[in-house]
Amino acid sequence: MDKYGIVLENVSLKNLSTINIGGTAKYLVRPYSYVDLTKLLDYLKENDMKYYILGNASNVLLDDSYFDGVIIKLDEFNSIDIDGNIVTAGAGVMLPKLVNVCLQKELVSLAHFSMIPGTVGGSVVGNAGAYGHEIMEYVKEVKVIDKDNKIKTLTKDDISFGYRYTSLKDNYIVLSATFICEKGNPIEVLSDIGTRNEKRKDTQPLDKPSVGSIFRNPDDIPAGRLIEELGLKGTKVGGAVVSEKHANFIINDGDATFDDVIKLIDKIKKEAKEKRNIDLVCEPTIVRWN
Ligand SMILES: Cc1cc2nc3c(=O)[nH]c(=O)nc-3n(C[C@H](O)[C@H](O)[C@H](O)COP(=O)(O)OP(=O)(O)OC[C@H]3O[C@@H](n4cnc5c(N)ncnc54)[C@H](O)[C@@H]3O)c2cc1C
Structure with a gap:
């Protein structure tokens, strides 16, 4: 595979994801060019190898079991x-x-x-x-x-x-x-956006490991307000916590596992359904290797 790009072996995905959760991937490949990527995809198909495309892993919840496949990152496509x-x-x-x-x-x-x-x-x-x-x-x-x-x-x-x-x-x-x-x-523009960005920093836990908003906003109420009204701010499962600063963020408060986050998501969804009859939909992609 090293003909087609930079190849790393046994890569910790935890270190790549913005919520600091993820297992080890057998390979990570960063193709050099578009053509190299097509050749890599041919090679993976011929060898019956699984792959997953990752950007900055800021909108994915990655299973923390071993991934017996190839993570493809397009970092070299940076023009x-x-x-x-x-x-x-x-x-x-x-x-x-x-x-x-x-x-x-x-x-x-x-x-x-x-x-x-x-x-x-x-x-x-x-x-x-x-x-x-x-x-x-x-x-x-x-x-x-x-x-x-x-x-x-x-x-x-x-x-x-x-x-x-x-x-x-x-x-x-x-x-x-x-x-x-x-x-x-x-x-x-910088002054206008700068003011909005500062407000975001005051109201969202942007300094903590997360994947941003954890639920899409339902039609009638912002997800954050709903979760706050359900009294779930600060709720913890293992190392996964509903942020006190903004209830639509789950943050990794240390050693959160994939299962901790999934259990916390399920708990919030259950309460939203039981108490307000609202079906919350997860915003990040949940990636299970098996
Ligand atoms: C602190 C914080 C703040 C955030 N604020 C916002 C916000 O304001 N608005 C917002 O919309 N989002 C926000 N997000 C979520 C996230 O940053 C965005 O959704 C972002 O666009 C995801 O890009 P990524 O490169 O990290 O994608 P990844 O998380 O790496 O991937 C997301 C999905 O896209 C697929 N994918 C990635 N690259 C490719 C590709 N080249 N071709 C095909 N498929 C691909 C992956 O397989 C995966 O399914 C925030 C996240 C954090 C942590």
């Missing part, structure tokens, strides 16, 4: 090309970096996403959003690998999307995304 107001970024580019580079060119549209600790690939696939905006608003086209291992370009019209959802998920590997960005005054 940012700007042509006027058209921005193309590799799947491995982190959003805060992309926002910074765009602001230097007075392109302001993506600034809403400056606090999202995800990659372009993971964020486009999940249609990440903040401050009333979603990343798909700005997407022009997305370069992908399809199920037949062919590289192709999908236009925005080829993709269906909604709240924290796109049809790309589990159907394509995103290689890069092209955005249409508006020009604006970066100083004004």
Whole structure:
């Protein structure tokens, strides 16, 4: 596999995930190029090996058992090309970096996403959003690998999307995304976004290991308010705790395991159903290896 990228063996996924939970993966591969990735996928198919694509692992809850397969990380796909107001970024580019580079060119549209600790690939696939905006608003086209291992370009019209959802998920590997960005005054935008970001820091436990919001907001009430009204702030299962600062965050208060988090999620869901008849839906992807 080392022909196709940087290969690491017996990699702790705990150290890669933002909630510090995860087992050991047999291999982690960072392909050098799009073509190398297609060759790697062929190789894995021929050898009947399982794989999983990870971005910055900020929206996944990873099983902490052993993964007898290959984690593919697209960190080497890290280019940012700007042509006027058209921005193309590799799947491995982190959003805060992309926002910074765009602001230097007075392109302001993506600034809403400056606090999202995800990659372009993971964020486009999940249609990440903040401050009333979603990343798909700005997407022009997305370069992908399809199920037949062919590289192709999908236009925005080829993709269906909604709240924290796109049809790309589990159907394509995103290689890069092209955005249409508006020009604006970066100083004004930075001041506005900066104020909102500061407010977020005051109200969300951004300094603690988490995967961000743990539930989607139900129609009638924000998930955080619901969990708070159920009196569940501070509830603990093992090392997993409902944050006192924002009830829609589960934080890892030390040595939380995958099972601790799942049990805490189930407990919250049960109470929401029994006491308010609300079906809470988990926002991060729960990944079980078996
Ligand atoms: C402190 C904190 C704050 C957050 N704030 C927000 C917020 O404001 N708004 C918001 O929307 N989210 C937020 N999140 C959640 C998360 O950061 C976003 O959902 C982010 O977009 C996930 O990107 P990622 O690269 O980490 O994806 P990952 O978690 O690595 O992956 C998510 C899913 O996408 C798939 N995937 C990843 N890359 C690719 C690819 N290239 N091709 C195909 N599939 C891929 C994975 O297999 C997985 O199923 C927050 C998280 C934290 C920890």
